[in-house]
Amino acid sequence: MIIIKTKKDIPASEITDPSVFKNRRQIIKTTLAVMLTGGANWSTLANSTLPVWANLPQSPLSNDSLTVTPSEITKNHTNYYEFSFNKKEATSFAQNLVTDPWSVEISGEVEKPGSYHLEDILGQQTLQEYVYRLRCVEAWSMVIPWVGFPLASLLKMVKPLSTARFVKFTAVYQPQTMPKQLANEMLKWPYVEGLRIDEAMHPLTILAVGMYGESLPKQNGAPLRLVVPWKYGFKSIKAIVKIELIKKAPITTWNKFAPNDYGFYSNVNPAVAHPRWSQYSERQLGSSFFTPRRQTELFNGYGNQVASLYSGMDLRHFF
Numbered sequence: 022m023i024i025i026k027t028k029k030d031i032p033a034s035e036i037t038d039p040s041v042f043k044n045r046r047q048i049i050k051t052t053l054a055v056m057l058t059g060g061a062n063w064s065t066l067a068n069s070t071l072p073v074w075a076n077l078p079q080s081p082l083s084n085d086s087l088t089v090t091p092s093e094i095t096k097n098h099t100n101y102y103e104f105s106f107n108k109k110e111a112t113s114f115a116q117n118l119v120t121d122p123w124s125v126e127i128s129g130e131v132e133k134p135g136s137y138h139l140e141d142i143l144g145q146q147t148l149q150e151y152v153y154r155l156r157c158v159e160a161w162s163m164v165i166p167w168v169g170f171p172l173a174s175l176l177k178m179v180k181p182l183s184t185a186r187f188v189k190f191t192a193v194y195q196p197q198t199m200p201k202q203l204a205n206e207m208l209k210w211p212y213v214e215g216l217r218i219d220e221a222m223h224p225l226t227i228l229a230v231g232m233y234g235e236s237l238p239k240q241n242g243a244p245l246r247l248v249v250p251w252k253y254g255f256k257s258i259k260a261i262v263k264i265e266l267i268k269k270a271p272i273t274t275w276n277k278f279a280p281n282d283y284g285f286y287s288n289v290n291p292a293v294a295h296p297r298w299s300q301y302s303e304r305q306l307g308s309s310f311f312t313p314r315r316q317t318e319l320f321n322g323y324g325n326q327v328a329s330l331y332s333g334m335d336l337r338h339f340f
Contacts, residue, residue, distance in 0.1 A: 168231030
């Protein structure tokens with residue numbers, strides 16, 4: 022059933038300034054949002070400043086039994102070192118990030134390399150909600166309802182060659198808005214991450230464009246981020262501008278910075294401690310003061326789906 026909204030159904034805070042109508046790319050984006058949410062009339066389109074995905078189908082990979090972390094916590098407790106080493110400060114600084122227009126360059130061992138506008142990518146995808154656990158290497162965790170689509174769907178569009186063994190992701194390099202990039206502090210910029218091709222093609226691995234039924238906030242990785250729920254959060258690279266399919270494992274940012282602390286695989290594993298703290302349990306953000314710490318599960322609770330990817334591997338060595 023198609024639900025048609027009228028102007029009176031839309032909060033005043035969402036009413037678009039007339040100048041927005043002059044922005045062709047924004048109108049295209051909003052049109053796509055309407056198409057992807059099942060249809061609406063022109064008044065909905067005209068009065069939307071950003072895509073809002075309500076009532077999306079939930080992926081069967083979601084876990085309905087999980088208690089979702091309040092959105093205000095998720096939006097204000099984020100590691101985004103390009104902006105700041107302080108989680109709340111990073112949220113504020115991230116608002117300066119320029120995310121429109123946005124393109125993703127896809128290259129390497131593929132038949133169809135090229136630079137693809139984000140709205141063109143979304144026009145060929147079916148968005149769903151994915152309620153996933155997120156486990157940080159710092160031993161805290163959240164549950165987030167992402168809006169996104171399988172990474173495999175995008176990779177199939179560009180037709181990987183049989184020689185593609187790994188996928189390398191590169192985040193935006195925007196030093197004019199990212200203070201730590203400008204100062205060249207701590208890490209080697211831009212941020213780089215990677216997956217093995219079978220990890221990238223796994224149905225749990227998604228590219229997120231939203232969360233909590235809304236567009237992805239800038240501090241949470243807008244406009245396009247990776248989400249790999251069985252790995253520590255730093256693997257889920259934010260603000261992706263480049264995807265390369267390659268023959269050899271890429272050198273990733275955190276692994277280069279401290280190879281004994283941050284392995285290439287970075288699978289959640291309570292049996293492999295960080296050099297400075299245990300990974301046996303985690304603090305659940307949003308829970309009460311009296312809630313006991315949660316015992317961390319191997320692969321963050323997704324072992325039934327992904328354990329076969331690592332059959333025969335020593336997970337203490339390939340950490």
